[in-house]
Amino acid sequence: MSVITHQDWGARARELAVPTQAWINGRPVSALSGTTRPCINPATGAVLADIAECQAEDGDVAVANAHEVFERGTWANMAPRDRKRILVRWAELIEQHHHELALLESLDVGKPISDCVDIDVPSAINTIRWTAEAIDKVYGEIAPTAPGTLALIQRLPLGVVLAIVPWNFPLSTTAWKLAPSLAMGNSVVLKPDPKTPLTALRIAELATEAGLPDGVLNVVPGDGPTLGKHLCLHPGISGQTFTGSTAVGKLLMQYAGQSNLKRTFLELGGKSANIVFADADREQAITWAAIAGWYNSGQTCTAGSRLLVQESIYDEFVEAVVRKASDWQPGDPLNPATRMGAVIDAAQQQRIHAWVETGRSEGGKVLCGGEPIQPAAMAGHFYPPTLVRDVHNQMSIAREEIFGPVMVAIPFATAEEAVRIANDSSYGLAGAVWSRDINTALRVAGGVRTGTMGVNNYFGGDITVPFGGFRQSGNGRDKSMHAMNDYSELKTTWIEY
Numbered sequence: 001m002s003v004i005t006h007q008d009w010g011a012r013a014r015e016l017a018v019p020t021q022a023w024i025n026g027r028p029v030s031a032l033s034g035t036t037r038p039c040i041n042p043a044t045g046a047v048l049a050d051i052a053e054c055q056a057e058d059g060d061v062a063v064a065n066a067h068e069v070f071e072r073g074t075w076a077n078m079a080p081r082d083r084k085r086i087l088v089r090w091a092e093l094i095e096q097h098h099h100e101l102a103l104l105e106s107l108d109v110g111k112p113i114s115d116c117v118d119i120d121v122p123s124a125i126n127t128i129r130w131t132a133e134a135i136d137k138v139y140g141e142i143a144p145t146a147p148g149t150l151a152l153i154q155r156l157p158l159g160v161v162l163a164i165v166p167w168n169f170p171l172s173t174t175a176w177k178l179a180p181s182l183a184m185g186n187s188v189v190l191k192p193d194p195k196t197p198l199t200a201l202r203i204a205e206l207a208t209e210a211g212l213p214d215g216v217l218n219v220v221p222g223d224g225p226t227l228g229k230h231l232c233l234h235p236g237i238s239g240q241t242f243t244g245s246t247a248v249g250k251l252l253m254q255y256a257g258q259s260n261l262k263r264t265f266l267e268l269g270g271k272s273a274n275i276v277f278a279d280a281d282r283e284q285a286i287t288w289a290a291i292a293g294w295y296n297s298g299q300t301c302t303a304g305s306r307l308l309v310q311e312s313i314y315d316e317f318v319e320a321v322v323r324k325a326s327d328w329q330p331g332d333p334l335n336p337a338t339r340m341g342a343v344i345d346a347a348q349q350q351r352i353h354a355w356v357e358t359g360r361s362e363g364g365k366v367l368c369g370g371e372p373i374q375p376a377a378m379a380g381h382f383y384p385p386t387l388v389r390d391v392h393n394q395m396s397i398a399r400e401e402i403f404g405p406v407m408v409a410i411p412f413a414t415a416e417e418a419v420r421i422a423n424d425s426s427y428g429l430a431g432a433v434w435s436r437d438i439n440t441a442l443r444v445a446g447g448v449r450t451g452t453m454g455v456n457n458y459f460g461g462d463i464t465v466p467f468g469g470f471r472q473s474g475n476g477r478d479k480s481m482h483a484m485n486d487y488s489e490l491k492t493t494w495i496e497y
């Protein structure tokens with residue numbers, strides 16, 4: 001297999017065609033106002049393209065088209081096997097454009113090209129293909145009613161679904177929303193984050209090429225507080241699915257209440273506990289503590305940002321994780337050897353650093369990182385892998401989601417204490433426990449109230465299992481057959497004979 005070098009990626013980036021227009025009713029369109037917004041490469045500061053900046057009026061056009069095609073039944077009433085065929089074809093087209101999409105994602109988000117090639121694009125392909133293949137295997141139910149009656153229970157599409165996604169995993173999050181909502185026969189209006197619209201626009205074009213009827217999938221890049229809010233309040237939208245911050249998730253529930261009670265499914269922030277016992281496989285636990293905290297520059301809702309270490313090994317374990325930081329020094333995302341790319345923008349870099357300063361002032365000791373850095377020949381925004389020790393769980397650096405490569409190390413004595421600390425959080429999204437004692441591992445895994453818990457692994461899971469949070473980490477579930485439920489209504493037909 002040919003290896004694509006740093007130089008090759010650079011050359012490809014210079015020749016790459018970047019989508020610039022919204023995708024409405026099966027074609028590229030400019031914003032009605034003609035407004036555009038520059039799309040910036042976070043690693044270099046270069047303008048990648050000027051992208052149509054949609055406003056409320058563009059959102060209205062997208063919703064009208066989505067609604068019209070839904071009412072016509074072109075997609076909603078298509079035989080499940082035919083919907084499946086089109087979505088499988090879509091997954092194939094994304095696969096054929098694997099490297100192009102990986103490059104778009106890397107340039108748009110500033111994340112390492114190797115991660116985009118190996119993780120983000122395959123995740124999107126797998127999500128769409130797996131979900132598509134399930135479409136004609138979903139059966140309804142017949143209820144156990146009395147003789148003389150027949151009660152049919154069906155899952156029907158909601159109508160027009162609004163999907164709002166963030167900038168940290170734009171492609172894979174978009175696929176998690178689009179695959180099940182389209183599979184169930186809904187029409188969709190997708191609002192990507194204005195900082196990272198590129199892969200969403202490109203895969204929408206590929207969906208049309210795959211045969212998705214016009215108007216079924218519309219992508220409107222634009223601002224959250226204006227366009228996003230307008231769509232969340234829109235009476236033509238029956239369901240909204242969101243990944244992003246807890247603060248904005250709370251607003252979406254208000255918008256639903258102020259408008260038409262549209263079904264609202266939220267995937268929000270996290271402050272997950274990665275719990276290491278003294279008897280853990282030390283090498284594995286060290287390697288994965290670094291990955292859990294620093295992968296994707298820590299801009300990961302499931303990051304293992306609270307490293308809980310049993311006190312008997314606390315000093316040596318923390319030192320060993322710090323030694324791993326040398327493997328994670330930020331660099332050019334287009335270099336296949338780079339493990340850590342940029343952070344999304346200057347504001348995020350400042351926010352991360354402000355949290356580190358708060359941690360210092362609260363008594364935390366920064367063992368590595370802790371100051372913004374500038375890799376050679378890069379003009380964007382970066383933050384190095386950072387670990388803060390001597391942290392206790394009441395410090396704000398242990399409670400607030402930083403969304404940067406900053407891990408805090410908290411000691412614990414017993415399994416009970418580890419569970420108590422892990423659960424003492426407004427979030428409950430992910431986490432892991434490391435121990436060779438199956439009893440300890442399962443007791444702790446069972447006790448932590450969180451959406452996904454790893455046992456001797458971190459970031460485990462695939463499309464077959466649901467993903468989402470407890471408490472203020474959200475209320476919806478992406479992935480698996482459970483995701484289909486969010487995008488459908490249950491309907492009973494009661495027959496007497």
Ligand code: NAD
Pocket residue numbers: 164165166167168169191192193194222223224225226227228229232243244245246248249251267268269270300301401403429468469473474
């Ligand atoms: P954000 O909430 O600011 O933005 C997310 C999206 O919401 C963007 O598309 C934005 O334009 C839009 N938006 C902003 N204000 C809006 C409003 N008033 N009305 C409608 N839409 C609005 O989040 P962010 O800072 O860009 O993303 C990072 C957050 O996302 C982190 O908190 C992270 O934990 C969370 N996240 C959660 C998951 C998950 O699955 N649980 C996954 C990834 C990221």
